[in-house]
Amino acid sequence: MGRDQLQPRQEGRRYFAAFSGTSGVHLTVPCQPHRLAATQPVRQLAVLSGGLPPELVRSSSILVLDVSFNSLTGGLAELPSSTAETPMQVLNISSNQFTGRFPSTSWEVMKSLVTLNASNNSFSGQIPATYCLSAPSFAVLELSFNQFSGNIPRGLNNCTMLKMLAAGYNHLSGTFSEEIFNVTSLEHLSLPSNQLQGSLHGISKLTNMVTLDLGGNDISGNIPEAIGDLNRLEELHLDYNIMSGELPAALSNCTNIITIDLRTNHFSGELTKVNFSNMSNLKKIDLLYNSFTGTIPESIYSCSRLIALRLSGNKLDGQLSPRISNLKYLAFLSLGINSFTNITNALHILKISRNLATLFIGNNFKGELMPDDDIIDGFDNLHALDIQGCQLSGKIPLWISRLANLNMLLLNNNQLTGPIPGWINSLSHLFFMDVSNNNLTGEIPLNLTEMPMLKSTGDATQFDLVFQLPVYNCPLLQYRVVTSVPTVLNLSHNYFTGVIPPQIGQLKELGVLDFSFNKLSGQIPKSIGNIINLLLLDLSNNHLMGAIPGALDNLHFLGAFNVSDNDLEGPVPSGGQFNTFGASSFDGNTHLCGPMLIHKCGSAQAPPTTILSTKQINYKVPFGIAFSAFFVVGVLYDQIVLSRYFRCIY
Template sequence: MKSLNRSQRSRFPIPFFGLALVLLVFLASPTRSCTEQEKSSLLQLLAGLSQDGGLTASWRSNTDCCRWEGISCSLNRMVTDVVLAYRGLEGSISPFLGNLTSLLRFDLSHNLLSGGLPLELLQSSSILVLDVSFNRLTGGLSELPSSTPVRPLQVLNISSNLFTGRFPSTIWEVMKSLVALNASTNSFTGQMPTMSCVSAPSFAVLELSFNKFSGNIPPGLSNCSLLKLLSAGNNHLSGTLPDELFKVTTLEHLSLPFNWLEGELKGIINLTNLVTLDLGKNEFRGNIPESIGELKKLEELLLDHNSMSGELPSALSNCTNLVTLDLKVNHFNGEFTKINFLSLPNLKILDILSNDFTGTIPESIYSCSKLTALRLSFNHFHGQLSEKIGNLKSLSFLALVNLSLTNITRTLQILGSSRSLTTIFIGFNFLHETMPEDDNIGGFENLQVLSMNYCSLSGTLPGWLSKLTKLGMLFLQSNQLTGPIPDWISSLKLLFYLDLSNNSFTGEIPTALMEMPMLKSDKTAPKIFSELPLYFFSPFVEYLKPGAFPKVLNLGINNFTGVIPEEIGQLQGLLLLNLSSNKLSGEIPQQIGTLTNLQLLDLSSNHFTSTIPATLNNLHFLSKFNISNNDLEGSIPTAGQLSTFPDSSFDGNPKLCGLMIVNHCGSAEAASESIISREQIGSKVIFAIAFGAFFGVGVLYDQMVLARYFG
C-alpha cells in the first residue's frame, strides 16, 4: 500500500526548477484554505463520533482543514488524504465524506467504528485506497447501481469487521482499476466472489479468509493473468480445486486451509511461481506428485490434517528454497530417508506429527543448520537419538513423542547440549526406565516447556530440574514417580503449569508449593513462545491456543496424605486446582474461597470431613467443580455458584443434603432417606465402583486417542 502512495505522489513528474517555480508562486500568493464544502464534510465525520481521539482540539471550524490532524491537501488546497488509523475513534462513518471530490486515500483502520460502510465511499470518483479494516462495521455491502460509472479504486481493505450477507457482484463491474481486495475476517456468506479479471486486468490480491463462504470455488480465475495471492482459508468451501486455478501461473501465494476441499494435487505443479502453498485442514487425498520438484520457488508447503498417503517423492529435495514443511496428521508412509535434507539448507520448520513413516530418522536432517522446530512425534521410527542433533544450533522446539526411544539418561545428556531449546516433548518413550539423577544431566538454560509424560518412569523428582530457571510448564503425569515433592520446587520462579498427576507421590502437600511466585501472582502467565502450536489435554479442558496457557496445579491420582495447607489461599493466580484421588483428610480450608480466578476445582475421592465452606460461593468463574466421594456433611449452599453444579459433583457424601441431590435438608423424607440399610449402601458402592471404572476407562481411552495430537 505504501508503494501505491509513493507512486501516486510521483505520477506527474515535474522538473526540479519547475517545481521550485510552482512553490515560489504558491508561497508568494495569498494564503488559501480548503473549501467550505470540504470542511463541512469533515466536520460531519467529527459530529458522528462519540469518541474522537482528541480531534476536536485540531478540527475547529475557524481554521484551515488542511492543517487538521490526519488531513493532507494538494497544492490547490483540496483534501487528498484522510488518515486517522489507531485513534480510538468510536461512532459512525459519515456519508458526507463522499463529497471530498479530490480524496485519494481514506484510512480509518484500527478504530472502534460501528454502523455501515457508506455507499458514497465505494462510489467515490477519486478514492484510490479505501481502508476501514479492524473496526466494528456491520451490515452488508450494497450493490452499486447499474448506472455507476467506472471508479478508480485500486485498494479496498474492509477486513476484520462484522460485515454479513453476500459480497456484491457489481463491485467487479465498476472497479476496473482494482489491484487488491481484502475482505477477510468478516461473516460474508454465499458463494466465494471471484474477480472478473477481464474487467480488472491488474487485479493481483484477493484475501477472503475467515468468512462463511460456501460451495465450490467458482469459475473465472483463468482470466486473472496477474493474480499473485489467493487466500480463502477458514471458510466452508467444498469440491475440488478447479482446473482454471492451475492456469493462473502468476500465483505466488495460494492459501485455502480449514475448508472441505478434496481431490488430488496433480495440477498444482503448473503453478511454478508458487512461494506458499497452504492446503492444510481439508480432505485432500492421494500422494504428493513427483513433479513437486518443479516448484523451485516454493518456501512453504503446508498439507497438514488431510487424508494424503503414499511415500514422499524424492523430488521434494529439489525444492531447495523450502523454509516450512508441514505434513502432520496424514497417512504418509515409507522411509523418510528418501528426502535428502542436505539440499534443503533453508529449512526452519519440519512437522510430520502423526503419520506412518518407518525406518530411522534421517541423519541428513541434522545438516539443516537453520532448523528451529522439529516435530517427528507419533510415527514408527526406530533407533536412538543421534548426537548430531547438537549441530542444530538454532533448534528451539523438539517433539519426539512415542518413537520407541530408550535410554532416557543418554537422551537428556544429548539434548542438554542444545542450548537454544525452549520446548521439549519426549513423552510415551523410555517405558519403565528410571528418572536420571543430578550428576548425569546438565544444560537446558533456556528451557520453558518440558514434557516427559506417560513413560512409566520410576524414581523421584530429580534435583537437576531445580536448575531449569526459565521453566514455565512441567508435564510429568502418568509415570511411577514416588517420594515427596521436594522443597526446591518453589525455586522455579517462572513455573506456572505443574502436572504431576497419576504418579505415586507420597507425604503431605508441601508448603513450598504455596510459595511458587507465578502461582501466587494473579498476573497473566508469561507467554510461551513456540515455533509450533502446543496442544494439551487434561481430563477437563483442552487448550489449543498457542502462547497463552492457564496457571495449573494438578496433583490428582497420587498418595498424598494430611490436610490441605491453609497457605493454599496464597495461590491467587490458579485457574485449575486438582487434588482428586489422594488420601487427603481434614476440612476443606476456607482459604480456597479466596482463589477467585479458579475455573476448575476437583477435590473428589479423598477423606475430607465437616461441611462445605461457604466461601466457595465466592468462586464466580468456577465452571467445573467436584467434591464427590468424601465424608462431607451438612447442607449444600442453595444460593451462589455451588448451586449451579449437578448432583454428580456431590455424589458419595451420604451426610450431605441439599436441593440438588436426593437427600433434601430438614425434611421428613430426608430423615427417612438418611437411614439406609447396609444392603442399600453396598449396592450403591458397587454401582459407584462400576461407574468409576467405566468412567476411568473412558477418560483413559480419550487420553490415548487425543494423545496422538500432542507434542
C-alpha cells in the first residue's frame, strides 16, 4: 500500500484493527465507535483516510472486508477482466466519503459475494444490475444515502437469494418495477425518499416480506387486498406518497405487524373496516394527514402493546371511548385537527393513562369550555400538552399546575381570559409556553421570569423525552426528543398591560420571546441583552417608548427582530445582528433613526413615511422562525433561517 492509501488519522472516536491468518477472515477494519468506561483513560482512536487499494478488493484470501465509518475518499476502480475469482463474501464500505460511479463489472469476479454495503457515501450514476448474475448467493444490497439516479435496475428477478434491498435517500426515479415483485425471497425492501412511481399491485408475491418501506415517493393507487397475504409483515411504511382509497379489510390478516405508517397520503373511508384486534403485536399507528372519517374504531383499543397513536389531520368525530384506558403502554397520542367533542370527558378518560407522555388534542372541541376541574388529576408522566386552536373559553386551569413533568404547553388560539396564574413557575421543567391569540389580561407576572428551565437548563438530560413518533410543526421541522425543541415564551396577541419587567433578563435560556400585539408600555429593558441565546425577539404593536437599548447588540444569535408600531425614539443600535435587519423591523416608530431607515440620524426631521403600518396589514398570523444549527465544527454561525414557528404541532 502507498503512504497515501489507508492512512490512519488520529481524529474522532474510531479505531483500526487488522487481523491476519491462514483461514477465516483475513482482514477486518470494523472502525465502529468505541465507548470507554468512565474509569478508563481516554485515548485517541484512528480514522482511515486516503483511497481504498484495489489490492484489497481483489485479494485471494480476504473473506470479509469492513472499512466502514472512516474518511476514505475517491472512487472504486473497475477490476481488470483478467482478475481471478475472489472468495470475498462481505464488502462493507459504508459511511465514508467515496464518490463517482459505482463499478459495474468488478462484481463478476466476486462469485461468493453475499453482502454489499456501500450506504452513506456519495456514489452517483445508475445502480448496476450484475450482482446476482455473478454471485448466486447474493443476499444483501445496501446502497442508502447516496446520489444514485435512474431506474431500479432490471434483472433483480435473477436474485433468487436476495433478502434485503435498501436504496433509500437517493434520486431513483421511474416506475416501480414489476420485477421487484418477482424477487420472492425479499424480506426487507427499503426505498424511501426517492421519486419512484407506480402502485402496489403485485405485492402478493412477496410473501416473505418483513419490512416494506416505500415512504417519500410518488406511489399511487390503493393498498390492495393482497396485502393480507404478507403474514410475516412487521413494518409497513407508505408515508408521504399519493395513495388513496379505503384501507382493505385484509390488512387485519397481517397479525405480526408492529408499525403502520401511512401519514400524508389521500386515504379515506372509515377505519372500522380494519379489525385491529387481530394485530396483537401492533405498537405504532401513524395516519397523520389523510381523510379518514367516522369514529376511532373500538378494535384499536384491543392492541394492548400500542405505544403511539396518531390520527391528527383527518375528519374523525365523536367522543373518546373509555376503552382507550386499556392501552396501558400508550405514551404518544395525537388527535389534533379533527372534530372530536367533549374535552372534559376526554381529559377524565386520559388522566389514568400513566405512561402518557405526549398528548396533542388541539383543533378539536370547538367553542367548548376549558375544564377547570380539580378532579382532573393524574397525567403523572406528561411532558408535552397541546390544546391549541379549540376556541375554548374560560381561564388557564389549575389542574395544569399539577403536571409536574411538563416541558411543553400550547394553549394558543383559544378564547381564554384572565391573567397568567401565579403558579406558572411551579412547573419546574417547562421551557416551551405558547398562550398567544387569546384574551388574557393583566400584567406580565414576575413569576413568569422565575421559570427554572428558562433561567438554567440544569440537568435537562434527566427529562429528555424521546418522542415515540417524530413531532412536526407547520413548516415541517421535525423533532425526535423534547429538549431539541427551541425554548419559547409566546404571549403575543393578548391584552397584557404594564411594563416588561426587567427581571425578564434572567431567562437566559430563551430562544424565542414574543410579546407582540399587546398593550405593553414603558421602555424595552436593557436586561434583554442578557438573553444571549435569543433567536427571535418580537415586541411589535405595543406602546413601548424610549430608545432601543444598545445592550441588545449582545444578542449575536438574533435572527429575527421586530419592534414596529411602538413609540420608540433615537438611533437604532449599529453593528452585529442589527446590520441584518431591514426597515420593516422598525416601521411605525417615527422618531427612530438609523442607516436602514428613511430618517437618518442627524437629519433635521423625519420625512413622512409612505410605508403602511403593520397595524394596517393583516398581521394576525404570528411572526415566526425556523431554526438552523448554531455551529458546525470549525464554521461560524451565519444567520438564522426565518419561517413561522409552531403555529401548529402534531
